[in-house]
Amino acid sequence: MIPEIGHFALIISLALALVLAVVPAWGAWRRNVPAMALAPGLAVGMLVLVAISFTCLSVAFLQDDFSVAVVANNSNSLLPPIYKFSAVWGNHEGSLLLWALILCLWTAAVAVLSPQLPLLVLSRVLSVMGVIAVGFLSFALLTSNPFARLLPSIPVDGNDLNPLLQDPGLIIHPPLLYMGYVGFSVAFAFAIAALLGGRLDASWARWSRPWTNVAWAFLSLGIMLGSWWAYYELGWGGWWFWDPVENASFMPWLAGTALVHSLAATEKRGLFKSWTVLLAIFAFSLSLLGTFMVRSGVLTSVHAFATDPARGMFILVFLAIVVGGSLTLYALRAPAVSSRVSFAWLSRESLILLNNVVFLVSTLTVLFGTLFPLMMDALGQGKYSVGPPYFNAVFVPLMALLAPFMGIGPLSRWKRDSGQRWKAELLIPGVAAIVCALTLPLFGQGYNLWVALAVLLAGWVVFGMAKDFWFRIGGKAGGLRRLTPSYWGMVLAHMGFAACVVGVVATSQYSIEHDLKMAPGETETLAGYEFRFVEVAAVRGPNFVADEARFEVFEDGKKIAALAPQKRRYLASGSMMTEAAIDPGLFRDLYIAMGEPIGEQGAWAIRLHYKPMVRWMWLGAILMGFGGFTTAFDKRYRRHRSGAPAKAAGVQYAS
Amino acid sequence: MHPVRKQRLYVVLFIVLFSSAAIGLVAYALRGNINLFFPPAEVAQGNAPIGQPIRIGGMVVDGSVKRSDDSLAVRFELTDFKASVAVVYEGILPDLFDEGQGAVASGELGADGVLRATEVLAKHDENYMPPEVADALEQSGYDHKGVKQ
Numbered sequence: 001m002i003p004e005i006g007h008f009a010l011i012i013s014l015a016l017a018l019v020l021a022v023v024p025a026w027g028a029w030r031r032n033v034p035a036m037a038l039a040p041g042l043a044v045g046m047l048v049l050v051a052i053s054f055t056c057l058s059v060a061f062l063q064d065d066f067s068v069a070v071v072a073n074n075s076n077s078l079l080p081p082i083y084k085f086s087a088v089w090g091n092h093e094g095s096l097l098l099w100a101l102i103l104c105l106w107t108a109a110v111a112v113l114s115p116q117l118p119l120l121v122l123s124r125v126l127s128v129m130g131v132i133a134v135g136f137l138s139f140a141l142l143t144s145n146p147f148a149r150l151l152p153s154i155p156v157d158g159n160d161l162n163p164l165l166q167d168p169g170l171i172i173h174p175p176l177l178y179m180g181y182v183g184f185s186v187a188f189a190f191a192i193a194a195l196l197g198g199r200l201d202a203s204w205a206r207w208s209r210p211w212t213n214v215a216w217a218f219l220s221l222g223i224m225l226g227s228w229w230a231y232y233e234l235g236w237g238g239w240w241f242w243d244p245v246e247n248a249s250f251m252p253w254l255a256g257t258a259l260v261h262s263l264a265a266t267e268k269r270g271l272f273k274s275w276t277v278l279l280a281i282f283a284f285s286l287s288l289l290g291t292f293m294v295r296s297g298v299l300t301s302v303h304a305f306a307t308d309p310a311r312g313m314f315i316l317v318f319l320a321i322v323v324g325g326s327l328t329l330y331a332l333r334a335p336a337v338s339s340r341v342s343f344a345w346l347s348r349e350s351l352i353l354l355n356n357v358v359f360l361v362s363t364l365t366v367l368f369g370t371l372f373p374l375m376m377d378a379l380g381q382g383k384y385s386v387g388p389p390y391f392n393a394v395f396v397p398l399m400a401l402l403a404p405f406m407g408i409g410p411l412s413r414w415k416r417d418s419g420q421r422w423k424a425e426l427l428i429p430g431v432a433a434i435v436c437a438l439t440l441p442l443f444g445q446g447y448n449l450w451v452a453l454a455v456l457l458a459g460w461v462v463f464g465m466a467k468d469f470w471f472r473i474g475g476k477a478g479g480l481r482r483l484t485p486s487y488w489g490m491v492l493a494h495m496g497f498a499a500c501v502v503g504v505v506a507t508s509q510y511s512i513e514h515d516l517k518m519a520p521g522e523t524e525t526l527a528g529y530e531f532r533f534v535e536v537a538a539v540r541g542p543n544f545v546a547d548e549a550r551f552e553v554f555e556d557g558k559k560i561a562a563l564a565p566q567k568r569r570y571l572a573s574g575s576m577m578t579e580a581a582i583d584p585g586l587f588r589d590l591y592i593a594m595g596e597p598i599g600e601q602g603a604w605a606i607r608l609h610y611k612p613m614v615r616w617m618w619l620g621a622i623l624m625g626f627g628g629f630t631t632a633f634d635k636r637y638r639r640h641r642s643g644a645p646a647k648a649a650g651v652q653y654a655s
Numbered sequence: 656m657h658p659v660r661k662q663r664l665y666v667v668l669f670i671v672l673f674s675s676a677a678i679g680l681v682a683y684a685l686r687g688n689i690n691l692f693f694p695p696a697e698v699a700q701g702n703a704p705i706g707q708p709i710r711i712g713g714m715v716v717d718g719s720v721k722r723s724d725d726s727l728a729v730r731f732e733l734t735d736f737k738a739s740v741a742v743v744y745e746g747i748l749p750d751l752f753d754e755g756q757g758a759v760a761s762g763e764l765g766a767d768g769v770l771r772a773t774e775v776l777a778k779h780d781e782n783y784m785p786p787e788v789a790d791a792l793e794q795s796g797y798d799h800k801g802v803k804q
Contacts, residue, residue, distance in 0.1 A: 364677075
């Protein structure tokens, strides 16, 4: 009964989405106020219904209702309850429902949290969100109904959730990632609404900016969690593989980063308007492309869900409609919104332009590397794969190019600046960065030129910002109150970028990875740490049995950690899984994973890793995420909360 | 020319130059870092290049996996039921690597016809088969579980 309620709620929500897509848009066109005023209510109603539907599916999972096909295929009565819940989105159908739920969440959030928006703009924005909701809800209902029943032959027990997904990181990784992915639909909807209205100005950017920043922040955190999960769960100590599906989430992030910056220029100076609109369309199109790649089975990847050509076709058609439609609208309307503002070559505008070009070019190179195998296959040229070396060779130089200008960015001025001033301002930060680059790598495993370069670039960014920070607070702690949340957000995010650069380069250069055969009683020394293999024991978990290798780690004869990696066999599916053991630290991680047993004497293949500063990149990503959230608290985004000015703006727009 | 237009021209020129540099970089990076997939039958016919990075995929032949007793070296054979290729690898194999299951090995083919693998990928769940392997098997008339059609 409960699954049927869920199914029914989903169908009603599709009907509401259809109404939302059509009626307020018609109202905005005919200036029909009652029709436009329907939009917020419809958005909230859609959220309630999809939430009911999602709750029903969760209940089916928690109650082990194996008559529901999705539950039977992806859950098991032995599964701990928290994983039964996260199994809801550990499969194609359920994760699509989560996608829809989050889309409705964003739509309702725009409806409820935007009292300062003129009704005309709000109804257009919500209508565009409604169109997207129609696409995804009908996708769920027509090709991948999560409530399909297995009747009359109900299985006794379920197939179990893929063991790789039975992990705390995977409980929150997909929701965060989708919050980011789907959040770009808000930026997209604002862009389309602006094109429809034919008016793109600073107030448009001011409305769109907080949503974009928050979506970008969610996406940063989601990607970071995915990387962290891969590191401790996949058992080989890697944290980024340039896997096509990782790229699918990374490309919207890169385009989104460009968008976040160009929106700043649009809001403050009324510049790059049509460009910003194009970026918003681009970022959301990449989100859709990512969805297509993950769900159509065109890619070989750890993340790819089961293949079904019908699903691939549906998203491809939807993608074509959204991209084609929005680009057509752009072609028709963009010339009308182009800007007539000038800026000097040495100015913040130029630096933002450079940022945009670099991020867009890196998005395109990643896109090219990701699609290259698909293109070659479609052309009948054979089955190619493009590996990490390609992406590293292209991506790293681009990011390195970015850092020198990032140091200047925060303290540059809008409109016109002078090289003299930059020289004067940046002399001390530059010297400090060089000193750091010369000294800090000495604390690592020998002086390394790449690490020195990374420290130089990161130091340049951080010290340049510190100088500006000091200047803005007037050298007194009391001046802190003068800083706006959007400034704090920028500082946090740029610090995060610097931490990422140092973390990535130090880990890549200083990591020591050693795969070897070890028997209980043996010791192995790695980077000054002594790993003692004590014993292997059999242990039992709630739904698995495991061999556990117990290690003790000594530093200078002192025991610093006891690590116990496991080799698990999951009872329901019989699949094997490696559970790594990690001793985490701010400056180094020690990582042990088990391979397979070797020979007759109880020896095992063991993977020992020493990973310096690997946590810095995740900390960096967390800083970026918090930076993104912080900017949304800026007072100027809430300025028009009182009734009168909003009405005035509404009248102005309706004319 | 109007100063705003002139500036726009320079911006466009800069973007074009910068993009060309990036395209050059892409072409350069692509040259050495892509590898082509070969089914074992094509390797047996001598169609696969020697000493260049390639991938070979198929089913792991039953009883062919031989481990060394004192190191992590392992040798196994991959087949598409028309021909098979021997693979040597030193390191830890993925969790779901097993005899009678699909796997893809990437590395360089030696003059002796043995693939020196630097990476071995197996399926990541019960029902999954790498698409290249599924294709290769289909061409020799087997389904994705290695059952003769």
